[in-house]
Amino acid sequence: MARKITPPVVTPETKPFWDAAREGRFTVPTCGACGKAHWYPRAICPFCASDEVEWRESAGKGTIYTFSVMRRVKDPYAIAHVTLAEGPTMLTNIVDCDFDTLRIGQPVAVVFKETENGPPAPMFKPA
Amino acid sequence: MSIKGKAYIAGAFEHPTRHAPDKTVAQLHAEVALGALADAGLTRDDVDGYFCSGDAPGPGPASMAEYMNLKLRHAESTELGGASYTVMAAHAAEAIAAGKCDVALVTLAGRPRSEGMATGTAPRPRDPNQPEAAWEAPYAITTANAYAMGAARHMHEYGTTSEQLAWVKVAASHHAQHNPHAMLPEVVTVDDVVNSPMIASPLHRLDCCVISDGGGALVIVRPEIARKLKRPLVKIIGAGEAVKHLAGGTFDLTTTGAARSGPIAFAEAGVTPADIKYASIYDSFTITVLIQIEDLGFCAKGAGGKFVADGNLISGTGKLPFNTDGGGLCNNHPANRGSMTKVIEAVRQLRGEAHPAVQVKNCDLALAQGMGFLLATRHGSGTLIMERE
Numbered sequence: 402m403a404r405k406i407t408p409p410v411v412t413p414e415t416k417p418f419w420d421a422a423r424e425g426r427f428t429v430p431t432c433g434a435c436g437k438a439h440w441y442p443r444a445i446c447p448f449c450a451s452d453e454v455e456w457r458e459s460a461g462k463g464t465i466y467t468f469s470v471m472r473r474v475k476d477p478y479a480i481a482h483v484t485l486a487e488g489p490t491m492l493t494n495i496v497d498c499d500f501d502t503l504r505i506g507q508p509v510a511v512v513f514k515e516t517e518n519g520p521p522a523p524m525f526k527p528a
Numbered sequence: 529m530s531i532k533g534k535a536y537i538a539g540a541f542e543h544p545t546r547h548a549p550d551k552t553v554a555q556l557h558a559e560v561a562l563g564a565l566a567d568a569g570l571t572r573d574d575v576d577g578y579f580c581s582g583d584a585p586g587p588g589p590a591s592m593a594e595y596m597n598l599k600l601r602h603a604e605s606t607e608l609g610g611a612s613y614t615v616m617a618a619h620a621a622e623a624i625a626a627g628k629c630d631v632a633l634v635t636l637a638g639r640p641r642s643e644g645m646a647t648g649t650a651p652r653p654r655d656p657n658q659p660e661a662a663w664e665a666p667y668a669i670t671t672a673n674a675y676a677m678g679a680a681r682h683m684h685e686y687g688t689t690s691e692q693l694a695w696v697k698v699a700a701s702h703h704a705q706h707n708p709h710a711m712l713p714e715v716v717t718v719d720d721v722v723n724s725p726m727i728a729s730p731l732h733r734l735d736c737c738v739i740s741d742g743g744g745a746l747v748i749v750r751p752e753i754a755r756k757l758k759r760p761l762v763k764i765i766g767a768g769e770a771v772k773h774l775a776g777g778t779f780d781l782t783t784t785g786a787a788r789s790g791p792i793a794f795a796e797a798g799v800t801p802a803d804i805k806y807a808s809i810y811d812s813f814t815i816t817v818l819i820q821i822e823d824l825g826f827c828a829k830g831a832g833g834k835f836v837a838d839g840n841l842i843s844g845t846g847k848l849p850f851n852t853d854g855g856g857l858c859n860n861h862p863a864n865r866g867s868m869t870k871v872i873e874a875v876r877q878l879r880g881e882a883h884p885a886v887q888v889k890n891c892d893l894a895l896a897q898g899m900g901f902l903l904a905t906r907h908g909s910g911t912l913i914m915e916r917e
Contacts (some may be wrong), residue, residue, distance in 0.1 A: 409662035440825035447776035489777025
């Protein structure tokens with residue numbers, strides 16, 4: 402990908418995610434109290450307000466909920482929302498593919514992409 | 529407490545400029561403020577309440593209050609992006625109803641065109657303390673692709689087509705041809721829209737609004753004051769606001785906050801969508817109009833494509849005349865925020881002061897719908913219903 406990727410800001414709240422990402426592991430925040438996974442990750446469960454949020458290892462499988470290919474730039478890219486097998490839907494990019502073949506509902510799998518001087522960001526490619 | 533009938537829009541002014549490289553943002557705010565006060569027949573000394581949003585320079589209302597030398601007993605800054613102005617018009621009515629002010633001024637102004645801003649296609653800088661920053665910035669979300677993702681999903685679920693979306697632009701262009709200030713006064717066709725360059729699939733260049741400088745202002749007053757002025761009486765009768773977001777990753781992108789703000793406003797006003805004679809609907813993109821028309825109940829969810837097609841939004845021929853000034857799609861989009869001009873054109877319609885070619889006959893009930901921030905992440909929604917007395 403030619404596009405330079407803005408690095409994520411690592412905060413105390415989400416450092417474990419980025420530490421895992423540096424090891425190539427994709428984790429999904431899941432509430433120990435209500436059992437639900439959520440996105441974007443935060444320390445307080447958005448569903449039951451418990452602070453017992455855990456980082457659970459994920460296979461990083463999902464399907465495309467929607468996507469758009471940005472054409473009005475030098476290096477076109479595909480932005481998407483991907484619904485994870487764990488339940489929540491997350492904003493991401495679809496990479497390593499022919500954008501013209503993408504479709505809603507398509508199965509995708511996580512792949513980490515380098516950012517500019519930051520931890521790698523989770524993106525997805527056709528599974 | 530209801531705001532129904534507690535406040536009137538006595539003054540409304542839209543800045544005629546669309547390109548203001550030789551003016552400052554503060555100057556534009558002051559010019560629209562003075563324009564709206566003159567329209568109402570009031571002066572700066574009458575203003576005791578001031579409302580502004582993130583486009584006003586400086587922190588909250590303080591800098592502009594000083595620049596204009598206002599003497600206030602009520603000041604408020606509400607940031608819901610482009611929805612802020614339908615929302616603040618309602619907040620002004622609330623403040624008046626509560627006795628906190630008598631004459632409320634609401635201003636909007638900006639110069640994104642002069643500043644060379646790539647409004648829709650470049651990611652905007654964000655505060656690193658925004659909790660979602662890390663989860664959005666790497667993916668280059670922009671205004672255009674954020675609305676495009678909603679359009680793609682709407683097409684997938686309901687079979688909405690690019691041609692149907694194009695009708696929204698076609699209708700806006702039919703209105704804009706009569707507006708001497710419109711940035712894009714040329715009438716366009718469905719073919720023109722779908723053959724224009726792809727920006728963020730499935731949205732084409734002509735699915736997108738313009739980038740313009742300018743601004744607008746409203747003067748909202750208590751009923752006793754409105755009745756002493758010489759302008760037609762435009763009464764605020766209902767309002768609703770909402771914030772829709774991704775809810776922990778459990779969301780849909782085929783509805784907007786208008787699905788919540790709309791029913792609240794209709795209930796307060798005691799009217800139904802079928803009663804509305806004219807609607808200003810925020811139009812950052814063609815899809816923005818289509819989805820909000822569904823959410824407000826002008827047609828069923830999923831039926832927006834058929835509803836907007838074949839000129840149904842064109843004044844004089846369609847069932848729901850919308851954005852008769854040409855809207856953001858053709859007229860202007862000052863400060864990249866739409867709901868101020870939405871209220872202004874609704875006021876023109878209710879006063880009978882819209883261009884004769886687009887004036888809705890016997891227009892006694894109008895709605896203005898604003899939406900701010902992004903469809904694909906989080907946004908504000910403000911619905912305002914007004915009646916000609």
